Amino acid sequence: MNENIQYIGETLWPGQIGHFFIILSFISILFSIFSYWRDTKDPLTEPVRSWKFLGRVGFMTHALSVFGIIGILFYVMSQLMYEYSYVFDHCSDDLPMKYIFSAFWEGQEGSFLLWMFWHSILGFVVLKTGKKWESSVMMFVGIIEAIIASMLLGVYVELGDWIYKMGSNPTLLVRDIFDAPIFQQADYLSSLKGDGLNPLLQNYWMTIHPPTLFLGFAACTFPAAYAAAGFYTKDFKGWLTPGLKWGLFAGGILGIGILMGAAWAYEALTFGGYWAWDPVENMSLVPWIVMVAAIHTNLIAKSTGRAIKSTFIYYSLSFILILYSTYLTRSGILGDTSAHAFTEMGLEPQLIFMVAFSALVPIILYILRAGKVEVHKTEESIYSREFWMFVGALVLLFSGLIIAASTSLPVMNAIISIFNPEFEGTVIKDPIPHFNKFQIWVSVLVTILSAKTIHLRYKTKEWNTNQKKSFVIKTLIYAAIAGVLTFVTSLFIDFYHWKYVLLTACAFFTIIANSHYLVSSIGRNLKMAGSVVSHLGFAIMIIGTIASGLNEYTITNMPFAMRELVKEDNLKTVVNLIKNEKLFTKGYWLTYEGDTIIDKTRTFDIKFERENPTTKVIEETFHVYPNVLFSNDMTKVAATNPDTKHYIEKDIFVTVASLPASQIDxxxxxxxxxxxxxxxxxxxxxxxxxxxxxxxxxxxxxxxxxxxxxxxxxxxxxxxxxxxxxxxxxxxxxxxxxxxxxxxxxxxxxxxxxxxxxxxxxxxxxxxxxxFTPEDELQYEKFNVKQNKSFDYGDLKITLLGFDSEISNPNYKKEEDDIAIKGLIKVEGDGFTHVLNPIYVIRNSRPFSIKDYLPSVGLHLRLSQIDPQTETFTMQLAMDERTSQEVxxxxxEDVTRTDFLGLEAKVFPGINMFWVGASMMMMGMLLAFFYRIKQKYA
Amino acid sequence: MKKTYILGVIAIAAAIVIILNGAKDVSTYATFADAAKIEGSVKVTGELNLDEEIIFKPEIDPNVFTFHMIDSDGVSRKVVMNKPKPQDFERSESVVVTGEMRNNEFVANEILMKCPSKYKDDEIRIRAEL
Known part of the structure; x- marks a missing residue:
């Protein structure tokens, strides 16, 4: 970079302030960790000068610095200061303000900041409510916060020959990063235009999904920090109560965040469904599953004093898995296997350090302290609630680990190829059936456990005969009703395999059992409401998954394809619709009725008419409006957005899958x-x-x-x-x-x-x-006339009708002191009459004229002079030289048609049960969370 | 026997079953030569052969497009893909296709492309210079 150039137009102060805040945020959090650590060692009684106070100062300084960095970044983005590389990479002139948040967290640095933002906010909650836990908890929160803050440092660490760039500073200038000839120009900035936000991400889901997910990620830090604090301070029971609240909050929010991702995938991204077992999806799901397991062991621990060590392990594991998933999605290691991972940006060693260090802390704590946890002499009885809850948590842990292991295949490949460079690497051939075949059994176990465990009581040792009898009878009745409901369901959907029949029956079993509990006992025990709602939700979700997943079908199969003839015809899911030509597929008449382009979106209007197969009567008509989005420079189609027709019992999901080549690019x-x-x-x-x-x-x-x-x-x-x-x-x-x-x-x-x-x-x-003859080749003839007088010009009769001072001609722009009049001149020819309006203007005492033109005969007409004394007007007329009427x-010929589109329409039966069930599951957790924070001594 | 141990034994047994069963779902990326030998679906990874034409005629059948791909052995084969052509397909650096070999053609029903990312692209794009 040439140091001597004085660049024009750059605004450098936000970058300097931003960089200052970045360094401050890192130093202050280290200071906070140190102070809080000192406080856990020898808390001083003098409150003002205590280490705890210094820890708070450090944390607040850190939080304010984080807000400062975010504020600065938003400022440079909103002002479109392209000299900053983050603005250059993520913004553009045409980016609507409403997507500035999306642009902010599109990049890795922005999403790290979002994560730190939530850590800071939640940290304040601990400062307010933590009491004796504050110092030890915030010490552990501070450690992870410091590691994330280091991702933004952008400093070079030099050890001999080894140079490592630590972090990526979002406040750098473009010219700090790139070396290009353009930076030899002092005014380079005026020619810099931003890349803009990927059109796929210009979507309201991109505005709400990342902040919710990151709030979930950040929340998962806190139960783990409480667990660590509990083991660190040797108060093995005290942390269980606040830990549970944090666990419920984290589980609920993280779950909602994941669901939003699923909804986005289903609604907008055309991944062909809400869940595809993609590695990025899996790795956000696994920490959630482990978090749910942890909530259950936490409940056991709080009620019975057992499973404290398990709770510690589960919370820590959930937190480590969050970081591990961050590593997987951000390091680029998923590469070939995922459709939507971040791309690498040189942070891999730091990310690995983050995961390893965060795993090491709880492992060391566990080794040092586990022996000191009180051990119960007797075992849990199989009649007790805690025993089966523990089994359930174990099943969930298993489920999560199976998913994590399969998803980690690329990591294993990378590790093996370090030792064996010849190693080719393996891959799961068909991920969806691979994951489903294990998770179906997890679901069977979880449904059965969540049906029956709620009817058990904590610390039960033994049952008497009556209790046993009642348990068996209840189970049989539930099972009988579930069987009937499964049979009824089978009339509407196909199960294809007995495994799905079993799973559906188990799900109904859960619904019946929990509903019964809701009706019979909830009045007495409101505390359980959240649990019942969640478990009901899980069962409903399972039924929705089976209905929509197994019975999903395509309306737009090629109508002339014969299934038995060619195997591939089954896969043909797109039909061509020619504009305004009806096409019949699977009970529907489809018509492509038109399209409109507004801004960067081309929206298609597709009419569906459902025909009764026997009477051939059209029973229902509706329109759907899928669209395609053009790239920011409008040269090609960048994304397609489906449209969905919603019913209570199903969705019809419609995408424009292909367009004529000439309309794509x-x-x-x-x-x-x-x-x-x-x-x-x-x-x-x-x-x-x-x-x-x-x-x-x-x-x-x-x-x-x-x-x-x-x-x-x-x-x-x-x-x-x-x-x-x-x-x-x-x-x-x-x-x-x-x-x-x-x-x-x-x-x-x-x-x-x-x-x-x-x-x-x-x-x-x-x-x-x-x-048309050009103006300079026209042969004008002059005529002098008075008002209401006529004269002949060729075959035409010209009459001066009069004048008007109201002038509306696009070629005339009024200026001050203009004197302007418009002529009203009638032109009569063979079978037509027109009035022409030439304009005569005196501007700065100089006259000039604006002609009028009659294209049909090629007549050019001007008012060139006015003599006020004699009231004589001079007109100039000329005709186009139309020697030939030939065109x-x-x-x-053989031009490819451009009036068609390839349409894909799918039906997802029972999809709403999935959304309702999954939402209930998360709501149940939040319900339990709110119930517990309201109860003072819960 | 303690119930914890029973649970442990069950868990270990389940883990073994899952690992053995799951291992069957895993394979190395195949070459076209491997794919010809193997019954059923395989994944082949390679690069797009840009010397050959990419044919997609949505006006005739939007469900098929064909291209040539060079596998890791350097062998180029025609791939028949049963889906509409993805956006920016021509620009993809590496391609993974899932399907099977049939008469010297690879019939695929799934495709994953890796496109050059904008972070890697150190070229600075300046409209004024275009």
Whole structure:
């Protein structure tokens, strides 16, 4: 970089302040950790000078610095200061303000900041409510916060020959990062334009999903920090109460965040469903599953004093898995296996350090302290609630570890290839069945456990005969009802395999058991409401998953495909719809009725008509509006957004899966146009031309074309043809109106296309010269007239009707002190009468005139002089030299049609049960959370 | 026997079953030569062969597009993909296709492409210079 250049237009102070805050945030959190640690060692009694106070000062300074960095970044983004690389990478002039948040956390640095933001906010909650836990908890929170803060440092660490860039500073300038010739120019900034936000991410989900997910991530830190604090301070029981509240909060929020991702995938991203077992999805799910397991062991520990060590392990594991998932999604290691991971940016060693260090802390604590945890002499009885809850937590842990192990295959490959460079790496052949076949059994176990465990009591040792009898009878009744409901369900959906019948029956079993509990005992025990809602939700979700997953079907199978003939035809899920031509597939008549382009979005209007298979009556009509988004420079289609028709019992999900090549990419359109072979024809009105197997008749010539694109273009002058083409049998004909138009001295083509005949017709530019004569070649003649007098000009009769001072002519812009009048001049010819309005202006005592023009006869008319004394007006008239009425057209044949789209329509039965069930699951956790924070001594 | 141990034994047994069973779902990335030998679906990784034409004619059938791919042995084969052509397919650096070999053609039903990322792209794009 040239140090001597004084760059123009740069605003450097936000970067300097931002960088200061970055360093401050790192130093202050280290200070806070140290102070809090000192406080756990020898808490001083003097409150003002205590270590605890210093710890708080450190943490608050850190939090304010984080807010400061965020504020600065938002400021430079909102001001579009492209000198900053973060702005350059994520913003653009045309980015709507409402997507500035999305642009902010699109990048890794922004999402780290979001994470730190939530840690800070939640940290304040601990400062307020932590009491004796504050110092030890905040010490552990501070450690992770310091590691994340280091990701933004962007400093170079040098050890001998080894140089490592620690972190990535978001406040750097573009010219700090890139070395390009443009930075030799002092005014480089004026030519810098941002990359903008990926159109796929210009979506309201991108505004709400990341902050919710990161709040969930941040929340998972806190139960783990409480667990660590409990083991560190040797108060093995005291942390269980606040730990549970944090656990419930983290579980609920993280779950909602994951669900939002699923909803986004389903609704907007066209991944073809809400869950695809993609590594990125899996790795946010696993910490949540482990968190749910931890909540259950925490409940056991709080009620019975057992499973304290398990709770510690589960909370720590959930937290470590969050960091591990951060590593997987941000290091680029998932590479080939995931559709939506971040790309690498050189932070891999730091990310590995983060995971390893965060794992090491709880492991060491566990080794040092586990022996001191009180051990119960007796075992849990199998009649007790805690025993089966513990089993449930174990099943969940298993479920999470299986998913994590399969998803970690790329990591294992990377590790093996360190030792064996020849190693090729392995991959899961078909992920969806692979994950499903294990998780189905997890679901069976979880449904059964969540059905029955709630009816058990803590610390039960033994049952008497009555209790045993009642348990068996209840179970049988639940099972019987569940069986009936499963049978009824089978009338509506196909199960395909007995495993799914079993799972559905188990889910109904849970619903019945929990509903019974809700009705019979909840009045007495409101504390359990959250649990019941969550478990009901889980069962409902399972049924929704089976219904929508197994019975999903495509409406748009190729109608002529014969299933048995070619195996691949089963996979053909897209049909072509030609504009305004009906197509029948699987009970629906589909019509592509039109499309509109507004800004960067092209929206299609597709009509669905459902036909009764026996009566052939149309029973329902609706429209769906899927769209495609163009890239920021409008040259190609960048994303497609489906549209969904919602019913209570199903969704119909509609996507535009393909478009004609010429409408996807401007370059392809040009390629296609270049490949056309145009043949030139000269003809006059009434003439017929013959092409290979069609013929066309020139019906008319117009100076007033009505083509919509032409009208929108606001051209100065247009010449259009009406030409009708027939196929040789005269069974089909269509009129098209190719146009050539003049706008600001440039000629524009508006070709006509007949898709059904594969014809494209352009009006040749040369035709324009046949009809319009340039101003400097016109031969003007002068005429002097008085008002209401007429004279003849060629075949035309010209009459001066009078004058008007109201002038509305686009070529005339009024200035002060103008004296302007508009002539009203009647032109009469063979069968027509027009009034022309030439304008006469005196500006700064100099006269000039603005002509009017009658294109149909080619008459140019000016008012060139006014003699007020004699009331005589001088007019100048000229005619276009129309020596020939011949037009020249270029005709191309075998043109690919452009009036169709490839449509994919899928039905997801019972999908709403998935959403309702999954939401209930999360709501239940939050319900339990609110119940417990309201209870003082819960 | 203590119930914890029983649980432990069950858990270990389940883990063994899962590992043995799950291992069957895993394979190395195949080459076209491997794919010809193996019955059923395999994943082949390679690069797009840009010397050959990528054919996608949505006006005829939007469900099929064909291209040529060079596998890790350097062998180029025609791939018939049963899906509409993804956006920016021509720009993808590496391609993973899932499917099977049939008469010297690889019939695929799934595709994953890796596109050059904008972070790696050190070229600075300045509109004024275009």
């Amino acid at each position: 401007i370059e392809l359109a040009k390629e296609e146009e270049d490949s056309l072979k145009y043949i030139q024809y000269n003809l006059s009105v009434g003439d017929t031309i013959f092409t290979k197997d069609k013929f066309g008749i020139l019906e008319y010539l117009t100076f007033d074309p009505k083509n919509e694109d032409f009208l929108k273009s606001e051209s100065d002058l247009g010449l259009g043809l009406g030409i009708r083409f027939y196929d040789l049998d005269k069974e089909f004909n269509e009129l098209i109106e190719p146009i050539v138009a003049l706008k600001e001295n440039l000629l524009y083509q508006y070709p006509g296309q007949i898709n059904a005949l594969g014809l494209k017709v352009k009006l040749n530019d040369k035709t324009f010269d046949n009809f 020249i057209i270029d005709v191309a």
